[in-house]
Amino acid sequence: MIELTRGQEIALAHDDGTPLGKLTMGVGWDKKTDAGALSFSGSPDVDLDASAIQYADGQLFDLAFFNHLETRDGSVKHLGDNISGRGDGDDEQISIDLAQVYPKVDRMLFLVSSYQGHSLEWVRNAYCRLVDEHDEEIARFTLTEGVPRTGFMMATMSRTGDAWTLKAIGQGIAVTVPTESLGVLQRFV
Numbered sequence: 001m002i003e004l005t006r007g008q009e010i011a012l013a014h015d016d017g018t019p020l021g022k023l024t025m026g027v028g029w030d031k032k033t034d035a036g037a038l039s040f041s042g043s044p045d046v047d048l049d050a051s052a053i054q055y056a057d058g059q060l061f062d063l064a065f066f067n068h069l070e071t072r073d074g075s076v077k078h079l080g081d082n083i084s085g086r087g088d089g090d091d092e093q094i095s096i097d098l099a100q101v102y103p104k105v106d107r108m109l110f111l112v113s114s115y116q117g118h119s120l121e122w123v124r125n126a127y128c129r130l131v132d133e134h135d136e137e138i139a140r141f142t143l144t145e146g147v148p149r150t151g152f153m154m155a156t157m158s159r160t161g162d163a164w165t166l167k168a169i170g171q172g173i174a175v176t177v178p179t180e181s182l183g184v185l186q187r188f189v
Helices: 182-188
Strands: 010-013 022-031 048-056 059-064 076-080 093-097 107-114 123-132 137-143 151-160 163-173
Touching: 022 048, 022 107, 048 076, 048 093, 059 076, 107 123, 107 182, 123 151, 137 151, 137 163, 151 182, 163 182
Parallel strands: none
Antiparallel strands: 010 163, 022 093, 022 123, 048 059, 048 107, 076 093, 107 151, 123 137, 151 163
């Protein structure tokens, strides 16, 4: 497993160079116990949402998120919405079948956003990880500091031919619902 740093890239391939097939992007977080004015006494849970957005030639192609669970080609599937971040392990997951991604798609963005508009300063232990079809963790990006934004661009995946590359972005962004923030996301395409 590789702990990614901002800007780091890795090839999504087996040791012999053949492309990986099926992946899962997992996102996890916990609410800070002192978050918000009410903290322990009833402050709302922080509802983060994982999203995967596909682009072809710089244009929006399709997306998978809490309100649209699967891309049209079936290659990317959001596996369910966790509205609290409670529990161990991944709070939300997105599965990706790289072999099934529509051929014109050349980039995918992976982000988390706060549906209710909470600042990411309200969360702790936030991470994004990539797991292969054998449930082995390939890479992880850990959000180590509070981000004074409502969203966080975790990583991008780029395709050249049949080969995919993952790049850790690690940047706070002003996003709550991806479909309402396409202009903000465009700079990562």
